[in-house]
Amino acid sequence: MKRGVAAASAVLLGAFTTLGAADNYTMETISVESSTITNEAAGRTEASTVNYIDQELIEQINPKQLNEVLQTVPGVTADFMGNEVVEIHIxxxxxxxxxxxxxxxxIIVDGVPVYAKSGKFRLNMSDITSIKVIKGSAAYLYGNRAMAGAIVITTSKPRGGDDAYSVSAEAGxxxxQxxxxxxxxxxxxxxxSLNANYRKSDGYWVDSAYWNKSLSGKLSYYIDDTSDVTLGIDKTLKYEEQKRASSTGVTAADANPRGTAAxxxxxxxxxxxxxxxxxxTKEFANGGNLLLNVYDYIDEYDYISSPQDTDGDGIGDTYARHTLEHKKQKGAKLEFKQELADFAYLVGYEFGDRQYQSGSETLIDYNSTDVEGNPVANYAGELTHTNDDQRLHAFYGELKYAVTPAWTAVFNMRHDIQKDMYEVVSHDYNGTDWNNEKLYDDHTYNENGYRVGTTYAVDADTTLYANISTGYRTPTVDKMVTNYENRNRTDGVAVPIDVERSITYEVGARGNLGGHLLDYELSVFQMDTKDIIGYRFGTYSFATSGxxxxxxxxxxxxxxxxxxxxxxxxxxxFNLAYTYLxxxxxxxDPVKIAYRGPEYDIVGNELPRTPNNIFDLYTTIRFSPNLKVIGQVYAQSEYYADETNMIKMPGYAFLNLQARYTMHVGGNELECYVKVNNVFDEHYYQTVYFxxxxxxxxxxxxxxxTITVAPGKEYFAGLIYRF
Structure with missing residues (x-):
């Protein structure tokens, strides 16, 4: 495989050299991408597809969930998981x-890799100022789990200039509020800088009320003309009545789109x-720049789960389990980069210590079933404590060289030394005696990620680019422990799990027409994923496979x-994003949906929830310097809900409209806006799982x-006063 990749890389780079240098092209300064604190739009010498969402667009959309912003980026889908929680795919x-x-x-926030359990994460939406989306296998920059790319989020930060203040209010x-x-x-x-935000809603779905309170700030001290230090603090409290209400099947979803309490x-x-x-940060006279980022994230979750029907009416009325989760991430990233006229390089080191601790207690006696459908008794007072820790040392770098004034070559590589440790302690009752059990395992991974790419400036307005990049995902140790616990179902042998890997081949063009009247980026890609990590017999076979x-x-x-x-x-x-996938x-392996049920061959089937066509058009009409009207049309084609491709779900489209008017009151700017989301009241299927x-x-x-139906027509109105 490595020989094939190297050969493909040589062909890719060689194809660009045959174009020759553009004699009338003036080369811009070569720059390298920092993974720590910079989040700028992709430069002309960027060899991968990178999309940038600026502060103005984010403020106009005023998203309640991150998927509302990411819809404007081709190739990105963000499945709604409830309130401000989304699951992002690229x-x-x-x-x-x-x-x-x-x-x-x-997921990277202010240079910090955020621990995102199961691809889901929460953040302070009100403090986001820009988002950069890096597409393609990105282990060369962000290591483990960047198989498909990265979402790089920057929050508000101090800046020079005049003092500025603003207050805003919205109701809908x-x-x-x-x-x-x-x-x-x-x-x-x-x-x-200081930001305070409070938002709440009763929610569209049954029992979906939530509120968020956040306070964040940053303080930058200028040590001298070439160096500064910035301290950032963010405190956010959230409450969600229910994770997500849904219905079972299209008939129930159409009849009761708000879902059921159970x-x-x-x-x-x-x-x-x-x-x-x-x-x-420190800038040196020779063009060098030093960046050091030290961070400490603490996320705490407290919830009840596992609804049980205790009165026999078929509706879960009592929750059987109480869970506390504590996620702590601390670490540091150190980078040095130097940018010269025709050569640039970056070297970096990352240390990370990520701890995930949880404790779950059974609150009531109740019965469940095992993998074979046999009854299992659960007793109040049973406890399970888990510790899932990871320590990381990573070394990475980038080299970028202008071979000619028009042709630039780039090479990235990253090496990760990652040790994962998992411990689970349980206190169980078998109906007669209480028993304590402890399981522990650890594993160390040494993995590499790389990218080789090139750009070619056809002229001052057109740049061609191409790259080959790799990604990987290591199996979590808790999965290995689960395999050991269920070894009697695997002939007494623990199931080994290999590292999942991806490789991306990509070519594209970016540039502008008519003196930046129209900026464009067009890319063609192929991403191969090998050794997918998942449940035996298929994703939805947790019970079937034990x-x-x-x-x-x-x-x-x-x-x-x-x-x-x-x-x-x-x-x-306008801003148009189109994806064909x-x-x-x-x-x-053959998929089995039910225990002892038939097996299905799914080779050649489409992955679930991957529509072939996605279209988003965000248009702004400025009727005057003070008034603008904004419309957004989003559409996606039909898709399969399951791996067997037996269940097809319809595509959908919706239209959002808003008007924004700016005036001056007391010598300061007052902006008023009205928004109508889903103008035609389409109750489409927002999230579907089988x-x-x-x-x-x-x-x-x-x-x-299981179907979550999107809200119908929604109205919002707000004021922003800047002074």
Missing amino acids: RGINQQEFMWEDTGVA SFNA DYEATARISRESFAA SGFQKDNEVDLDKYILTY GITDNIGDARNRGVELSLKSDPTRRLS KAEFTKH TGDKSGDGTFDREDP
């Missing part, structure tokens, strides 16, 4: 996953997010992405998936 990689495993997307459907205040001050030796597996979720970041995890198959994702952006200062401007299993024959009719059809 180019359909690992789209078959919807629980327990990660999605292959690294379902008793939604959003209040925010910001302050930015600048002095000769320091700058500071559909939420988790309830009364209290979240405490604490973030502390210290950043030091939780056994294995390398279940391979997949190939191919597609075309197009991004068009017109000049935002024009009277009419074909994601198929090229190899897979887990088996839930309807109990002995067949697998459209009456079996």
Whole structure:
């Protein structure tokens, strides 16, 4: 495989050299990408597809969930998981996953890799100022779990200039309320910013009320003309009445789109997010730049789960388990980069210590079933404590060289030394005696990720680019422990799990037409995933396989992405994102949906929840310097809900509209806006998961998936006063 990749790389680079140098092209300064604190738009010498969402677009969308912003980026889908929780996928990689495993997307906030259990994460939405999406296998920059790419988020930070303050208020459907205040001050030796936000909603779905309170700030101290240090602190408290309400099957979803109270597996979720970041930067006279980032993240979760029907009416009325989770991430990233006229390089080191501790207690006596359908008694007072720790040392770098004024070559590599440790302690009752059991395991991985790429400037307005990059995902030790616990179901032998790997081949073009009247980026890609980590017999076979995890198959994702952006200062401007995606299993173990049920051959099938076509058009019309009207049209084609491709779900489209008017009051700016989301009141299927024959009719059809229906028409109105 390595020889093939090297040969392909040589062909790719050689193809560009045959073009020759453009004599009339003036080369820009070569720059390298910092993974620590910079989050700028992709430069002309960027060899991968990178999309950038700026602060103005984020402020206009005013997202309640991150997926509302990511819809404007081709190749990205963000499945709604409830309130402000989303599961992000890029180019359909690992789209078959919807629980327990990660999605292959690294989440980076202010340079810090965020621990995202099962691909889901929470953050302070009100403090986001820009988002950069790096697509393609990105282990060369972010290591483990960046198989499909990375979402790089930057929050508000101090800046020079005049002092600035703002207050805002918004009200909308379902008793939604959003209040925010910001302050930015600048002095000769320091700058500071502060953001306070409170938002709440009764929610569209049954029992979906939530509220968020956040306070964040940054203080930058200028040590001298070439160095500064910044301290960032973020404190966020959240409450969610229920994770997500849903319905079973299309008939129930159409009749009762708000879902049922019994559909939420988790309830009364209290979240405490604490973030502390210290950043030091130093610029040197020779063009070098030193970046040091030290961080400490603490996330605490408290919720009840496992609803039980104690009165026999078929509806879960009592929750059987209480869980506390504590996630702590601390570490440091050190980078040095130097940018010269025709050569640039970056070297970096990352240390990470990530701890995930949880404790779960059984609150009531109740009965469940094992993998074979046999009854299992659960007793109040039973406890389970887990410790899942990871320590990481990573070394990475980038070399970028201008071979000619038009042709640039780039090479990245990263080496990770990662030790994962897992311990589970249980206190169980067998009906007669209480027993204590302890299981422990650890594993150390030494993995490499790389990228080789090139760019060629055809002229001052057009750049061609190409790259080959790799990614990987290590199996979690808790899965290995589960395999050991269930070894009697695997002939007494623990199931080994290999590292899941991806490789991306990509070519594209970016540039502008008519003097930046229209900026474009067009890319064609193929991503091959090998040794997919998942449940034996398929993703939805947790009960069928007894939780056994294995390398279940391979997949190939191919597609075309197009991004068009017109000049935002024009009277009419737009942002268009289009994706064509074909994601198929090229190899897979037979899938079994029910215990002792038939097996299905899914080789050649499409990955679930991967529509072939996704389209988003965000248009702004400026009727005057004070008034603008914004419309967004989003559409996606039909897709399969399951790996067997037996259940097809319809595509959908919706239209969002808003008007924003700016005036001056008391010498300061007042902006008023009105938004109408989902203008035509389309109750489309927002999130669909298939887990088996839930309807109990002995067949697998459209009456079996778990469906979350999108809210219909929503109204919002708000004011922003800047002074």
